[in-house]
Amino acid sequence: MSPEPLPSAPLTGGLTGLDFVVIAFYLIATMSMGLWIARGQHSTEDFFVGGRQLPAWAVGISILASLLSTITYLGMPGEMFRTGVGFLTRQLGVPLVLVVVWFLWIPFFMRLNLTSAYEYLERRFNYTVRALGAILCLALLLGWMAVVVLTASRAMAEITYLDLGWFFGTNTDEHRDADLHAIILAIGLFSVIYTTLGGIRAVIWTDVIQFFILIGGALFTIAYVAFDTGTGLGAWMEAQSVYAHRESVEWFSLDIGNRSTVFFISVGMFFWFCCTHGANQVALQRYFTVESVRAARKSYLVSALSSFALSIILAGVGLSLLYFIKDHELPAAAGVESAVDSIRDDAQDKIFPQFIRFYLPSGLRGLVVAALFAAAMSTIDSGANSISTIVTVDFFRHRRSGPPSAQAELRLARKLTASMGLIIVTLTILLYHVSKGTDIITLCQKGFNCFLGPLGALFVLGMWSKRATAVSVIPAVIAGELFGVCASYSKELFDFAYSTHLVVPGSWLVTLVAAYLLSLVLRTRASDDAQQWMWRSVVSRELGKTSANAAANQE
Secondary structure, three states: OOOOOOOOOOOOOOOOHHHHHHHHHHHHHHHHHHHHHHOOOOOHHHHHHHHHOOOHHHHHHHHHHHHHHHHHHHHHHHHHHHHHHHHHHHHHHHHHHHHHHHHHHHHHHHOOOOOOOOHHHHHHOOHHHHHHHHHHHHHHHHHHHHHHHHHHHHHHHHHHOOOOOOOOOOEOOOOEHHHHHHHHHHHHHHHHHHHHHHHHHHHHHHHHHHHHHHHHHHHHHHHHHHHHHOOOHHHHHHHHHHHHOOOOOOOOOOOOOOOOOHHHHHHHHHHHHHHHHHHOHHHHHHHOOOOOHHHHHHHHHHHHHHHHHHHHHHHHHHHHHHHHOOOOOOHHHHHHHHOOOOOOOHHHHHHHHHHHHHHOOOOHHHHHHHHHHHHHHHHHHHHHHHHHHHHHHHHHHHHOOOOOOHHHHHHHHHHHHHHHHHHHHHHHHHHHHHOOOOOHHHHHHHHOHHHHHHHHHHHHHHHHOOOOOHHHHHHHHHHHHHHHHHHHOHHHHHOOOOOHHHHHHHHHHHHHHHHHHHHHHHOOOOOHHHHOOOHHHHHHHHHHHHHHHHHHHHO
């Protein structure tokens, strides 16, 4: 059954009263949860790690909801317009990531009883290295949060079309500055309020709710296209070849500027996930909220399986919309269809939001807008709580002369979390004005991924290199960071295309190689005390304690 073209009358859309009711219900429910959870908090142990007693399945869903956010929710359907189903090849590296996180990262970190991941760096090296790692993560999280809020705000401005002429800024057909400013402010304030109240417990439980809203919004989109067009997956697969031919997906290429080879995509995703789960406070702090290695592994498994399911569903959204725009008018579709070269631009990112605005029925439209709110808020709440943890644990605790009361430190943590609202709103507005027309995937590299590779390499050096000392790793991390920034901005700085998928692995490798060469030149070697904090020593020492305790209990 072929869908009939719609009449040429101007498209109309926007939110109705029912949509606003749905969105308001979601926001009120989120705030209420934050208030309810806040009643049981008495210390930063509750605020930062939830007393280390949270259920593993909820933590696993929270990991996924926090890390993927609107970047994946909007970016993946947009990528389907460029490469079609070949984009799913990024999942090929997932089994290897599972091996690394399951057997290497979780057993190691869970035996250290950390609150901030960077406490480990002081034990292994010194406080300077710990502070360097914490600063890198702060830069990573601030950039990440700004990109996520911006992508969500762009989509919601496209959907709602508020036309707030009275707000700060002006609206034009091309750039809706006033609408964007208002939406960015709303997302930042709502997210930080309930995070400030409820801490990591509020973050994790609202992440669970937000994840299911995300899934529901995507499934409703697929179901609506299938119902409206009377078609299914078979017809959508045929249609995708019409648009995806502009950039074929190769299995391998020596061109490091080619961002669509299966090999580069798989390598990039492998390093991104490994560095994220092995060095990023947002992911590691989730594991610290459960009570054992077994529970942490269960959390990761839930996260990995949920991530795979969400990727398939979002690929389905992209495929269904590829078919839908064949016979249905969308303003952004004209830009996608008329593109001749193999490009990635923000027109592809607008297809999904415009479909929501013009075609989804009232009520469902509000649900998907709530899903976009959820995606952005799950990132802000996670980032704000993790930043508060880093600043409190890695800097304030280190500088204080004596131990403050539990209530005093809890008040400090809440003040730091609340301050993130103003900081993130300001950074997001600045990012919006310097990146107009930039697509989501490119924003990720320029906004935050350039910090991840050196941070991941720093932990790898601490765990496995006996030659690694503070003297060799500090210059190496700086060198890796310089490479990451240059690779991210290679087009602007050197007029040279560098694959966005190779930013993290490239900067990771530069850091490791630089550290090794410096250790040879400087003839450095970790002391016996420092080597006690390497991977083998930590895992075997704690395993030995566990075996001894088990034997004593049997006697």
